[in-house]
Amino acid sequence: MSRYLRHIVLGLIVFIWVVPFVALLATSLRSETASKTSGFWTAFTPTELGHRFGTHDRDDTDPFVVMNGNIFDRLNGESESYPVTGKVNSVMFTGRVPDPDNEGKTILIKKLIAAGEVMDVRDGDFVFQTNGNFTWTFPEATAPRPKNLDVFIEQDPVFGADAYIEVLFDNKNVPNALISSFIVTIPATIIPITIAAFAAYAFAWMRFPGRDWLFVIVVSLMVVPTQLAFLPVLQGFSGIASWATQLNSWLTDCDIDDTCRVASKSFASLWITHTAFGLPLAIYLLRNYIVGLPKELLESARIDGANHLQIFIRIIVPLSVPALASFSIFQFLWVWNDLLVALYIGPNEASDLVFPIRLQKQLGTFKDQLHLLNASAVISMIVPVIVFLSMQRYFIRGLLAGSVKGG
Amino acid sequence: MRSVNPIIAGNSLAIFLTVVILLPVTAVAAYMLTSPLDGWIAQFGTWLHNRYEWSFPVFDTVERFSKIGFAIRSIFIAVGISFLYFWISNWLNMGLARYTARGSIGRQSTIVEAIQPWIFVGPALVLLLLFLMIPALSTLSLSFQEADGTSTVRNYAFLWDPASLGYDQFRYAMRNSLMWLILVPTVCISLGLLIAVLADSVRWGVIAKTFIFVPLAISFVGAAVIWRNIFAGGGIQAQEVLNGVTPSYQIGLLKSLLGHGAEYNEPLYSLQFWGNFFLMWILVWVQTGFAMVIFSAALRGVPEDTIEAATIDGANPFQMFFRIKLPQIYSTVLVVWTTLVILVLKVFDIPYALSANDDDKLLLATMMENARNNWSVGGDNVDNLFAAIAVMLMLTVVPNMIFNAWRIRKEQREMGH
Numbered sequence: 001m002s003r004y005l006r007h008i009v010l011g012l013i014v015f016i017w018v019v020p021f022v023a024l025l026a027t028s029l030r031s032e033t034a035s036k037t038s039g040f041w042t043a044f045t046p047t048e049l050g051h052r053f054g055t056h057d058r059d060d061t062d063p064f065v066v067m068n069g070n071i072f073d074r075l076n077g078e079s080e081s082y083p084v085t086g087k088v089n090s091v092m093f094t095g096r097v098p099d100p101d102n103e104g105k106t107i108l109i110k111k112l113i114a115a116g117e118v119m120d121v122r123d124g125d126f127v128f129q130t131n132g133n134f135t136w137t138f139p140e141a142t143a144p145r146p147k148n149l150d151v152f153i154e155q156d157p158v159f160g161a162d163a164y165i166e167v168l169f170d171n172k173n174v175p176n177a178l179i180s181s182f183i184v185t186i187p188a189t190i191i192p193i194t195i196a197a198f199a200a201y202a203f204a205w206m207r208f209p210g211r212d213w214l215f216v217i218v219v220s221l222m223v224v225p226t227q228l229a230f231l232p233v234l235q236g237f238s239g240i241a242s243w244a245t246q247l248n249s250w251l252t253d254c255d256i257d258d259t260c261r262v263a264s265k266s267f268a269s270l271w272i273t274h275t276a277f278g279l280p281l282a283i284y285l286l287r288n289y290i291v292g293l294p295k296e297l298l299e300s301a302r303i304d305g306a307n308h309l310q311i312f313i314r315i316i317v318p319l320s321v322p323a324l325a326s327f328s329i330f331q332f333l334w335v336w337n338d339l340l341v342a343l344y345i346g347p348n349e350a351s352d353l354v355f356p357i358r359l360q361k362q363l364g365t366f367k368d369q370l371h372l373l374n375a376s377a378v379i380s381m382i383v384p385v386i387v388f389l390s391m392q393r394y395f396i397r398g399l400l401a402g403s404v405k406g407g
Numbered sequence: 408m409r410s411v412n413p414i415i416a417g418n419s420l421a422i423f424l425t426v427v428i429l430l431p432v433t434a435v436a437a438y439m440l441t442s443p444l445d446g447w448i449a450q451f452g453t454w455l456h457n458r459y460e461w462s463f464p465v466f467d468t469v470e471r472f473s474k475i476g477f478a479i480r481s482i483f484i485a486v487g488i489s490f491l492y493f494w495i496s497n498w499l500n501m502g503l504a505r506y507t508a509r510g511s512i513g514r515q516s517t518i519v520e521a522i523q524p525w526i527f528v529g530p531a532l533v534l535l536l537l538f539l540m541i542p543a544l545s546t547l548s549l550s551f552q553e554a555d556g557t558s559t560v561r562n563y564a565f566l567w568d569p570a571s572l573g574y575d576q577f578r579y580a581m582r583n584s585l586m587w588l589i590l591v592p593t594v595c596i597s598l599g600l601l602i603a604v605l606a607d608s609v610r611w612g613v614i615a616k617t618f619i620f621v622p623l624a625i626s627f628v629g630a631a632v633i634w635r636n637i638f639a640g641g642g643i644q645a646q647e648v649l650n651g652v653t654p655s656y657q658i659g660l661l662k663s664l665l666g667h668g669a670e671y672n673e674p675l676y677s678l679q680f681w682g683n684f685f686l687m688w689i690l691v692w693v694q695t696g697f698a699m700v701i702f703s704a705a706l707r708g709v710p711e712d713t714i715e716a717a718t719i720d721g722a723n724p725f726q727m728f729f730r731i732k733l734p735q736i737y738s739t740v741l742v743v744w745t746t747l748v749i750l751v752l753k754v755f756d757i758p759y760a761l762s763a764n765d766d767d768k769l770l771l772a773t774m775m776e777n778a779r780n781n782w783s784v785g786g787d788n789v790d791n792l793f794a795a796i797a798v799m800l801m802l803t804v805v806p807n808m809i810f811n812a813w814r815i816r817k818e819q820r821e822m823g824h
Contacts, residue, residue: 010605013598014615017622017692023636023660039658040636172467179471183478187485194489195530202527211524214532216816221539223808225753227775227797231549231790232542251439267478271485276538279531308523309497337626339756340772351470356628360760363632370636370658377632381625388624389617399697400704 028374029159031082035370046154053151063141072132081162087130088115092150121147163375174376176351177358183267184354188274188335189328196282201312204290222280230344238264270346278331289323326398329391336384355380415521418503422496434488441480448476496526550794562795580769592747594691599698620696627756634689637661640672676761689757698743705736745807752803771800
């Protein structure tokens with residue numbers, strides 16, 4: 001293959017991979033109108049967009065001869081964000097004019113009038129200049145009825161962080177989802193790694209009957225679809241929850257049908273379920289790592305009289321940091337990005353939903369507020385992408401150690 | 408040694424009972440003792456709220472901070488309990504052995520050594536048993552029962568009876584699964600190989616690989632939001648033709664490139680039948696990085712001398728790749744392929760997020776969710792129908808599972824354990 005072709009093909013692939021990210025960021029930084037009326041790629045170059053322009057308020061009945069103004073001042077007077085700048089291209093005039101064929105009657109016309117051309121609006125001369133200035137001149141002082149015009153403006157690119165401010169501060173859902181995701185993810189990463197590390201140590205270096213077969217069974221569980229476990233696990237949790245409700249009413253002064261109630265789908269049930277579902281991969285990765293550590297270390301520690309817990313904490317854990325890191329990043333990403341388990345097992349109060357469920361709901365609720373949808377998606381991705389890029393080395397090591405865990 | 412076994416059994420039972428009683432009690436006690444913490448953190452939040460004059464209602468701040476308080480103590484308690492378990496049980500094991508061995512160091516060490524492994528693997532095995540193995544078996548038995556517990560095969564009627572609930576949906580799901588199963592791993596592996604080969608031959612390869620790699624960190628729902636910008640239909644208001652020129656009101660890049668008019672608003676992923684391929688592409692976009700990383704490492708592991716020998720024999724780059732390198736990384740390709748196949752069989756998020764209720768885009772996992780939400784017309788045995796679909800999903804994974812178990816067992820033998 002020729003040298004240039006390589007660069008071109010690889011460049012093309014990278015381009016296809018990067019464009020969606022550009023789309024995401026660009027859309028999240030645009031205004032609501034811009035994001036829902038034009039494609040993200042138009043955000044980088046001057047683009048013609050239509051604006052509804054009203055001459056004056058209906059209540060405003062002071063007669064005048066000349067009305068002067070600037071459309072940009074008017075448009076930007078209402079809000080400070082996403083200032084509209086650029087040049088006026090044309091005006092769509094919609095209105096009734098005398099019908100040339102029918103004396104005394106009028107017809108509705110739509111006509112595009114270029115900037116700088118004079119048009120007849122309510123019997124006055126109306127002119128839009130390219131720079132946005134307009135004048136509306138009458139022969140004598142008049143109080144015309146207001147008129148709406150559609151002005152097409154070649155708009156300069158404009159970006160702003162309004163969508164981020166809105167979803168983070170004005171909308172309760174995104175901050176709540178962020179907090180919930182952290183609540184779910186941190187224990188669901190630490191607990192399985194603790195349990196798996198001990199198990200891996202036992203599978204690697206301790207002798208007990210059935211060890212090899214147990215290990216094979218544990219590892220085969222990696223591919224069992226989690227769906228298979230949902231129903232019974234849910235039933236189990238609701239059993240525990242009703243039991244806990246009883247206990248709660250016995251221990252504290254509360255109403256058994258109301259304040260005592262312990263939810264069956266909770267953060268705790270998510271932690272335990274994620275822990276169980278993450279264990280096979282964790283045990284597999286860690287055991288394969290620990291088995292490769294020098295056996296002399298263990299033996300000399302045994303001779304020095306150390307027990308297994310001491311060996312584990314003082315020798316195995318410090319030496320296994322790379323493997324522990326590589327599993328924890330897997331599990332972190334896995335839990336943070338999980339939709340399925342959270343949907344079935346996780347809490348279903350609106351304030352406790354984790355980010356993927358929230359985002360899935362926002363695909364519906366924000367379908368006309370694409371800037372908010374995309375901003376929310378960016379916020380959901382910041383944490384995993386930072387974790388991922390900063391610990392890439394460990395992630396790759398884990399992948400190469402034989403990740404077989406599927407979605 | 409004969410007399411040691413009852414002691415081991417007794418000690419194990421003692422440890423087990425202690426742990427089973429002590430840990431939950433400790434957890435509940437810890438929760439109750441630390442509950443004032445939520446209030447304090449909420450007060451701190453209110454103080455911050457007033458200090459910095461936050462714009463949203465103070466109620467939100469209180470709610471959020473007490474949630475954070477709850478989270479912090481939950482995290483500490485949950486993690487603490489799991490550490491406590493190992494410490495307590497280890498300590499008990501040593502203590503009990505010293506007490507029951509009655510001074511014989513040999514017996515003491517035998518007892519400790521016999522119980523210790525089970526303390527270490529115990530929690531993992533119990534969790535796997537309770538949350539994966541028993542539930543899986545119980546789902547299997549649920550799927551052969553009516554809601555009242557009588558045994559039946561009617562839950563699987565969607566397999567053969569056209570009049571039954573889900574007959575068409577199951578066929579759609581199987582058709583789509585088959586397409587996903589063939590296309591997604593093939594495209595991922597081919598692209599992954601191509602990128603791995605190309606990136607290793609150019610100087611900016613590392614940067615290129617990072618870009619391909621990043622989607623792996625993103626949730627499938629996030630990926631769906633991202634690709635919505637490319638595949639979506641027109642904006643909400645169609646613009647009229649102005650002097651023969653229609654400014655593009657398409658907000659999806661690909662639809663705009665295809666030259667679709669503004670009146671044609673359907674997103675590409677909603678297209679009848681063909682929409683499936685756009686959903687598949689999203690998964691390919693996410694997963695190609697995985698294939699690429701593995702292949703990149705595998706290709707670097709191909710012995711230099713085979714490459715040199717081929718170069719001397721005058722092999723061109725294509726021959727070099729297909730005749731020399733590919734056969735040597737064949738087993739890696741197989742591993743990646745099984746991983747992707749399992750992933751595809753279980754894929755749920757992408758079709759669920761973008762076309763949840765569209766029969767034409769169903770996969771087994773989305774069909775399950777559909778059954779759970781919409782099949783209440785099926786009567787009381789919705790759960791049993793759900794279980795039946797879950798079993799079908801499992802059956803599609805079984806061949807891979809067997810292959811995996813065989814591969815890992817072989818790997819273990821080769822490692823000499």
